[in-house]
Amino acid sequence: xxxxxxxxxxxxxxxxxxxxxxxxxxxxxxxxxxxxxxxxxxxxxxxxxxxxxxxxxxxxxxxxxxxxxxxxxxxxxxxxxxxxxxxxxxxxxxxxxxxxxxxxxxxxxxxxxxxxxxxxxxxxxxxxxxxxxxxxxxxxxxxxxxxxxxxxxxxxxxxxxxxxxxxxxxxxxxxxxxxxxxxxxxxxxxxxxxxxxxxxxxxxxxxxxxxxxxxxxxxxxxxxxxxxxxxxxxxxxxxxxxxxxxxxxxxxxxxxxxxxxxxxxxxxxxxxxxxxxxxxxxxxxxxxxxxxxxxxxxxxxxxxxxxxxxxxxxxxxxxxxxxxxxxxxxxxxxxxxxxxxxxxxxxxxxxxxxxxxxxxxxxxxxxxxxxxxxxxxxxxxxxxxxxxxxxxxxxxxxxxxxxxxxxxxxxxxxxxxxxxxxxxxxxxxxxxxxxxxxxxxxxxxxxxxxxxxxxxxxxxxxxxxxxxxxxxxxxxxxxxxxxxxxxxxxxxxxxxxxxxxxxxxxxxxxxxxxxxxxxxxxxxxxxxxxxxxxxxxxxxxxxxxxxxxxxxxxxxxxxxxxxxxxxxxxxxxxxxxxxxxxxxxxxxxxxxxxxxxxxxxxxxxx
Amino acid sequence: xxxxxxxxxxxxxxxxxxxxxxxxxxxxxxxxxxxxxxxxxxxxxxxxxxxxxxxxxxxxxxxxxxxxxxxxxxxxxxxxxxxxxxxxxxxxxxxxxxxxxxxxxxxxxxxxxxxxxxxxxxxxxxxxxxxxxxxxxxxxxxxxxxxxxxxxxxxxxxxxxxxxxxxxxxxxxxxxxxxxxxxxxxxxxxxxxxxxxxxxxxxxxxxxxxxxxxxxxxxxxxxxxxxxxxxxxxxxxxxxxxxxxxxxxxxxxxxxxxxxxxxxxxxxxxxxxxxxxxxxxxxxxxxxxxxxxxxxxxxxxxxxxxxxxxxxxxxxxxxxxxxxxxxxxxxxxxxxxxxxxxxxxxxxxxxxxxxxxxxxxxxxxxxxxxxxxxxxxxx
Numbered sequence: 012x013x014x015x016x017x018x019x020x021x022x023x024x025x026x027x028x029x030x031x032x033x034x035x036x037x038x039x040x041x042x043x044x045x046x047x048x049x050x051x052x053x054x055x056x057x058x059x060x061x062x063x064x065x066x067x068x069x070x071x072x073x074x075x076x077x078x079x080x081x082x083x084x085x086x087x088x089x090x091x092x093x094x095x096x097x098x099x100x101x102x103x104x105x106x107x108x109x110x111x112x113x114x115x116x117x118x119x120x121x122x123x124x125x126x127x128x129x130x131x132x133x134x135x136x137x138x139x140x141x142x143x144x145x146x147x148x149x150x151x152x153x154x155x156x157x158x159x160x161x162x163x164x165x166x167x168x169x170x171x172x173x174x175x176x177x178x179x180x181x182x183x184x185x186x187x188x189x190x191x192x193x194x195x196x197x198x199x200x201x202x203x204x205x206x207x208x209x210x211x212x213x214x215x216x217x218x219x220x221x222x223x224x225x226x227x228x229x230x231x232x233x234x235x236x237x238x239x240x241x242x243x244x245x246x247x248x249x250x251x252x253x254x255x256x257x258x259x260x261x262x263x264x265x266x267x268x269x270x271x272x273x274x275x276x277x278x279x280x281x282x283x284x285x286x287x288x289x290x291x292x293x294x295x296x297x298x299x300x301x302x303x304x305x306x307x308x309x310x311x312x313x314x315x316x317x318x319x320x321x322x323x324x325x326x327x328x329x330x331x332x333x334x335x336x337x338x339x340x341x342x343x344x345x346x347x348x349x350x351x352x353x354x355x356x357x358x359x360x361x362x363x364x365x366x367x368x369x370x371x372x373x374x375x376x377x378x379x380x381x382x383x384x385x386x387x388x389x390x391x392x393x394x395x396x397x398x399x400x401x402x403x404x405x406x407x408x409x410x411x412x413x414x415x416x417x418x419x420x421x422x423x424x425x426x427x428x429x430x431x432x433x434x435x436x437x438x439x440x441x442x443x444x445x446x447x448x449x450x451x452x453x454x455x456x457x458x459x460x461x462x463x464x465x466x467x468x469x470x471x472x473x474x475x476x477x478x479x480x481x482x483x484x485x486x487x488x489x490x491x492x493x494x495x496x497x498x499x500x501x502x503x504x505x506x507x508x509x510x511x512x513x514x515x516x517x518x519x520x521x522x523x524x525x526x527x528x529x530x531x532x533x534x535x536x537x538x539x540x541x542x543x544x545x546x547x548x549x550x551x552x553x554x555x556x557x558x559x560x561x562x563x564x565x566x567x568x569x570x571x572x573x574x575x576x577x578x579x580x581x582x583x584x585x586x587x588x589x590x591x592x593x594x595x596x597x598x599x600x601x602x603x604x605x606x607x608x609x610x611x612x613x614x615x616x617x
Numbered sequence: 618x619x620x621x622x623x624x625x626x627x628x629x630x631x632x633x634x635x636x637x638x639x640x641x642x643x644x645x646x647x648x649x650x651x652x653x654x655x656x657x658x659x660x661x662x663x664x665x666x667x668x669x670x671x672x673x674x675x676x677x678x679x680x681x682x683x684x685x686x687x688x689x690x691x692x693x694x695x696x697x698x699x700x701x702x703x704x705x706x707x708x709x710x711x712x713x714x715x716x717x718x719x720x721x722x723x724x725x726x727x728x729x730x731x732x733x734x735x736x737x738x739x740x741x742x743x744x745x746x747x748x749x750x751x752x753x754x755x756x757x758x759x760x761x762x763x764x765x766x767x768x769x770x771x772x773x774x775x776x777x778x779x780x781x782x783x784x785x786x787x788x789x790x791x792x793x794x795x796x797x798x799x800x801x802x803x804x805x806x807x808x809x810x811x812x813x814x815x816x817x818x819x820x821x822x823x824x825x826x827x828x829x830x831x832x833x834x835x836x837x838x839x840x841x842x843x844x845x846x847x848x849x850x851x852x853x854x855x856x857x858x859x860x861x862x863x864x865x866x867x868x869x870x871x872x873x874x875x876x877x878x879x880x881x882x883x884x885x886x887x888x889x890x891x892x893x894x895x896x897x898x899x900x901x902x903x904x905x906x907x908x909x910x911x912x913x914x915x916x917x918x919x920x921x922x923x924x925x926x927x928x929x930x931x932x933x934x935x936x937x938x939x940x941x942x943x944x945x946x947x948x949x950x951x952x953x954x955x956x957x958x959x960x961x962x963x964x965x966x967x968x969x970x971x972x973x974x975x976x977x978x979x980x981x982x983x984x985x986x987x988x989x990x991x992x993x994x995x996x
Contacts, residue, residue: 035948073948079955080730090683096953103846108953109944113730115737115957118834119680119715125843126884127943128735129936129958133887136934194727197960422730426960 022069036061036072038106041392043365046082048091050394055095058106073107078423080112081365089120096123113423131183131198134176141172144205146219160220161253168219174252175205182248189244196234197426203294204233210292226250227268231275236299236430242269273441276431277316280409287352287407288373289387295371295408297428299417302480307433308358308411310487314438317409319356323348326358338363339393345370345408346391352403358411364424366392371410371427375402435483442490449519452583456591457486463595467606481601485594489520505555508533508548512585519586522593532588536581544581551581675709682714682742691746712749713756715740716830731959734812735886736805736835758837765795768841775845785903790873793900793908794844797881798836800896804889805832840880843952847876850950857917870902871913878914879946883939918942 038058040051054074062072082088097104108124115121132140146156146168159171179201182192207229213220227246234245246268270278279296288295300307311317325341342363348355349370357364364371375387376399387404390397410428412420443450461482509529516522533552537545556578599607681690689700694712697704704710717740745753759767769791776787810828814820851857852872874897882893897910918938925941927933940956947954 071948090680093680103951104953107948107951109947110953110955112955112957113959114732115735116955117740118737119740121737121955122834122837122839124953124955125879125943125947126735126955126957127939128732128884128886129940129956130732130886131959132934132936136936139934193731199960422727423960 034070036070038072038074039390039397040074040076041365041368041390041397042076042078042081043363043392044081045362046088048088050396051076051088051091051095053396055106062106071107073109076108076110078112078365078368079110079116080114081421089116092120093123096120113421134173134180137176137180137201138169138173140202141176141205142169144202145172145209156214156219157217158219160218162221162223164254165218166253171253175249178249178252182245189241189248192245194422195237195425197422199294199426200233203429204229206292207232223250224268226253231269232279232293232429235272235275236297236425236432238432239269239272271441271444272431272433272437273314273316276311276433279429279431280316280407287405289402289404289406294373294427294429295410297410297412297425297430299412299414299430299432301414301432301434303413303415305358305411305413306435306484307438308356310435310438311433314442317356318354323354324356324358325360327360327362329359334362342366342391342393346400349389349391349400349402349406352405354407354409356409356411360410361412361416361419364410367408368392368423368427369397370400370402371408371424435480435487439483439487439490442487446519452519452587452590453486453489456587456594457482459591460485460594460598464598466610467598467602482598485597488597489522489590489594491518491520506558507555508551511556511558512582512589515582515586516589520590522590524589524593528592529585529589532585532592536585536588540581540584544577544584547577548581548585673707673709674705675711678710678712680714680742681712682717682745684743687743687746691749695748695752714745714753715742717742717744732957733886734808735884735889735957736809736812736831740834758833761795761799764798764838764841765791767838768794771841771845775849786869789901789903790869793873793877793897794841796896796900797844797877797893798840800893801836801840801881801884802832804885804892805835808886808889836881843880844873844876846952847879847946847950848872850946851875854949857920867905867907870908874908874910874913875917878910879943882910882914883943921945 036058038054040054058072058074062070065072079089092108095104096108110116110124115126156168159166159168161171182189182196185192208221208225209219211221211225211228226249230242230246230249235242237245243266276296276298279293298307298311308317308319312319322344325344327337327341341360345355345357345367369390369392373389375389378386378388380386387402388399389402391400392398414432443453446453461479464482509526512529513524513526516524533548537548540548560578678690678693681687681694684690690712692698692700693704694710697708697710769787772787772791806828809831810820810824813824813828817824852869877897882890885893894911897908900908902908918941921942922933922938925945927937927941943954943956946952
């Protein structure tokens, strides 16, 4: 609209061509759930006052009301439209009106308007979209890819596009396992999926090359935010029609194709080249937190994936006092972050999300400065009044929502984001992946701790919302910031077994065991290990271990399929027992004295 | 609230549309101050006409059952008092309200945002107090024949003196509009019924009655008025070359087809659009004339799109064409437009595509004259 206003100045336009046309003045109103009739009236009054002051043959004013379906009907804030959409005795209104809604409004308003129903695009329209997004190659010559090399098989481009569109349409109308698909995903997800396919592909003339992996990556970014099983099902629906009929496909075939969710988010938030969503043409991100207590945000911050600070984290409290002031502060903060090109992380901002709909939709107006630089502007609404705000291309936005609040999120809001779903378990498993084979130690330790927790939970515990989540949290706490590889031992000699094990544990976790803990563990190990290993352990305790050899063995423990010598087996068992012991001790701090007392005869406690 | 004074059969309009927003009135104070204003004007009239005549003051309350002060409204209507103070004897209260039809809520509110239900038909109103219900009178709407008569009279009024619209054409176009109104109600009844059966899980007399009552409000006299307004817009001001020569009978027919497409056809879902086209093609037409609504609409849209600058990254789908065309027509003709569709259906982009095209002047040359004339005129 800035460009429109700058170029079309009626008789004052620089170009003679524009002087013959009317100036069009758009008054934009962004509706929200809390829109009031006063706000609406103010916008119309502004438009009407302007229209009355000017020659209507040369100036036309109209009001564009976006998301007209959002205001809660119980508040009847749109009732004022009954008077504004028509004049006295059903005469024409003074200014024009265009309203946009995702659903039909009540009969009193619908009756006063021409209504245009825009359904989901049909097959022809979707194919047209697919062709344009997937295959139009912009360059000096505007040409189109004619063929797709998909996994070594050449497919005509139109057939490839048609197959994807048909798969999407089938999932939209699925009544089975994907019956929820149409209320969670929409056309924006499909279009961005096509865009992702195109950026993942390689182009050689009129041939586009894509692999199964490329399609999976595109699905990970644009049809995510659902359970792992669901995303595999979606991938299956897209991929199965594209492959030869003699290859049997099932969702299980895709087990190894998907990355773990944390890596997907990490790649989405920190892509190579440090480009932002705006620069790369992708959507902003939405993280669905299944933890229930915002732990995921904290964990992503600790893991360095999200940088949270006072200036980047915007969270609304649900306390009733000073709500309006807090909302204003938050909106200002986000505007400032956009202006500065920083990252804004929004959490619990459901009440003001509508203010940012244009921003979330990445609906920008470009203004070229005198020096040739291009600035982006978007509408950010404050209490329904939209104002143009500058947005730097480096701006990134991440919205965090709790899984419990997800059913209340309207479809127009969800469609604007790449969606990702994270659980505590996802973060834990992602952390373990970095430890290689050493993760087996923690997994086994977790099993032991889980078994004990199930015994204790029958007698009650405090601080345990859910057994598994609490245990996962305990083990996440053990994950090191980064795995520190062993110090190179250049000098020979023997080292004490106790100090060796303590160093190993400290290098692979955040635990800081004491020597007494290890002595106790060694005593227990001597009793529980087989005879051969027990004897070797007694010997090691007396005489020590060759330092260089010991550390070399420790390093090999990380490698998959490493040969398990006696020394490495003993070291691994000792580390596992030590980790289990210290984790159980932490867990017992959460248990009530009554539950510990009641379970005192359980061997594991002793 | 409107105030009309009727001293002995003469209609004097003293206050034109003095408005009191009932919705925002949570106290009696605004009512009382409004009442004072009424009394002031009444006094002025009495002084003018003399004390022999006691003018009857009728106050009309529109949509009063959307008010948040329903109790106050009941007091005015039933008890003839306002905040305990009796109203003057010569004040007559007339109240109008919409029927109480709640929106059917689906289990998942997001399904509502998929724009699959084009019927609606609900009114967001409160239930009337029982005492007001007793005196409620169902005004109803025009029946089929009355509607047809209204359309014909309106058409004759509009075409009065215009030799290019012979009487046979007026009758034919009347039939067209009347059938379109009826078709919309039929489609709405069927769609609503199917939706209610899905919701309740079974069909019943109650479902049929509910579907019928909601479908009744899908079109009204306002739609007929809009058809005429747009008919005038297409035939007199826009002058699309696809409509044809202004003096030919087919031109009038094409203008009417476009108006009907704008008001009725483009409001339907794909299945009902097909049914609507069948209906229009089955209507009689004179020799050499056709009722090919789809063809006329396509030509008109293509003509507008050809002159519109569309950014290269946007696919010119049928949906985009319809969006741009409707924004173009409704903005120029000052007809309010409501675009309803699921997220991501290019509803927002189209107005901006259209606006940038208008401002950058890529529209066809005939607009140079048409806009000036049309905007300056009054319908």
